[in-house]
Amino acid sequence: MTWQPIETAPMDWEDVLLYVPDLKSDHRKVCEGYYHYTQETWKASAFQNVNPTHWMPFPEGPKE
Numbered sequence: 001m002t003w004q005p006i007e008t009a010p011m012d013w014e015d016v017l018l019y020v021p022d023l024k025s026d027h028r029k030v031c032e033g034y035y036h037y038t039q040e041t042w043k044a045s046a047f048q049n050v051n052p053t054h055w056m057p058f059p060e061g062p063k064e
Contacts, residue, residue, distance in 0.1 A: 003054040006042075011035040018042065018052035 003019055010016065018033040032045040033052065044050045 001056050001059060003056050006052050006055055009035065009052075009055040011037055013037070015045075015058070017056040017058060018044070018050060019054040019056075020044070020050045020052045022051060 006018075013034050013036075015032055015034050018031050020029055020031060020033075031050065033042055033050060035041075036043050041049050042052050
């Protein structure tokens with residue numbers, strides 16, 4: 001998996017990993033989030049609006 005431009009991200013409420021270079025919360029730049037298409041904005045899992053530049057699907061979980 002590699003980071004992809006945000007323009008290629010799914011815009012159907014699907015949770016993905018977001019790279020947000022200006023995210024101040026907890027000094028993290030990567031967060032879980034989704035596109036809220038009725039509000040036309042990206043939301044972090046804490047429901048705050050964010051401006052990601054890249055996205056990545058979640059990796060598969062452990063097999064065991």
